[in-house]
Amino acid sequence: MNKNSLNRYKAHHNKWIFNLLLWVLLFFVILFLFADFPLKKIDFIYVVSYLLTLIPPVSLLIYYLVPKFLKKEKYVVFVILSIIIISLFSYLNIQFHQLIIDKIFTDYYFISYYNDVQTLIVFAAVSLIATFFKLLEDWIHYNQNERREIEERLKVLKGQINPHFLFNSLNVLYSLSVGKNKEVTEATLQLSNILRYVLYDSERKTTIEKEKELIENYIAFEKNRHTVNSTIKFISNIDTDSEIQPMLLLPLVENSFKHGLKSNINNPFVIINLEFNKNVLLFEIENNFKANNLKYTEEYNGIGVKNIKENLAILYPNKHELTIEKTNETYKVKLVIDLK
Incomplete structure (x- = not known):
């Protein structure tokens, strides 16, 4: 979880409410275990004193061992320390009632309801219940936060792409409108398909097949404004309805066209490869560029690649690999995502 996610997580994570609900639940669990019905004053005194221990x-x-050891997969240490703590305080519970509570409430005679082993079992059971609810609460809040983060990042991503893309698209339609009605019709249809996907299908998970169609429409649209000496290849074996988060691949494609085919170089090319095998998505894109094109290099090494990495880290944490290979004349990006 990144810093922004952590801040939002803390903002929506009210531990006071959690503790109130947890201890009210435990109060009734212990009351059910110990009390005789109809309930008497001593029952409530005993339950409250038991909860204090x-x-x-x-x-x-839940606030030290779980985050310090359990969530970091240090299971052996977690189990050992849990046993020590539960054993120690179950013993103190017995001593507390016999030596302290019994002297405070002199009208009653307090002893532990259970022997040492039974008290240890009760402490272990209550601790497991509390740990379960703590992990459940963390899981619910974490997933809510991740969902908000994903939605925000997708909105940001759409905001980064749409204004620039729409502006250039309008220029293309304008340049094609002079005596080329057929080309205008085709370009308008391609643009319509792209915008419909961006505006309506990118709010939720989509399929790899639709992402492939989005790239095909984008390439077809961009071909309207590139010189005849350019080479554009899109190789794909995709034939699956497996799901993927939308708008992950298009930014890479757009950057290759922007800095490759549009950078006034001889024989510009963009080669795209999209594969899917055994739940693993492979996306590769390579283009040439001017070696002295500082703007291109800075964008990939700066804001551009940073945004792409942040999106992948949020959408597919520990399940992706992004590598960039740069030479004096070519730029190649390889993205692998495990979609299991």
Whole structure:
């Protein structure tokens, strides 16, 4: 989780509400285990005092051991420390009732309802319940936060692409409108398909097949404004309805056209390869460019690649690999995503 995600997570994560609900739940669990019906005053005193001895071990467990060891996959250390803490406080529970509570409430005689082993089992069961609800709460808040983050990043991504793309698209339609009605019709249809996808289909998960169609429409549209000596190849074996987050590949394609075919170089080319095998998506795109084109180099090394990496880190954490190979005249990007 990045810094912005963590801040938003904390903002929506109210531990006071969680603790209130947790201890109310535990109160009724212990009351059910210990109390005799009809309920008497001593039942409530005993349950409350019992909960007081549970607060330290449960708090240590869910606020220290879980984030420090369990979530970092240090399972052996987590189990050992949990056993020590639960054993220690279950023993203190018995001593607390026999030596302290019994002297505070002199009208009653307090002893532990259970023997040492039974008390240990109760402490272990309550600790497991508390840990389960803590992990459940973290999971719910984390997923809510991730969903917000994904939605925000997709909106930002659309905002980065759309204004520039629409501006250039209008210029293309204008240049084609002079005595070329057929070309205008085809270009308008291609643009319509692209914009419909961007505006309506990019709000949710889409299929790899639709992403492929988006790239094909983009290439067909861009071919209207490139010189005859340019080479554009799109190789794909995609024939699947597997899902993928939208608008991940188009920014890479757009950058290759922008800095390759539009950079006034001899025999410009863009070669795109899209494959899908065993739930792994492979996307490769290569283009040539001017070696002294500082703007191109800075964009890929700066804001451009940064945004792409941030989107992938949010959408596919630990399930993708992005590599960039640069020579004096060519730029190649390789993206691998595990879609299992």
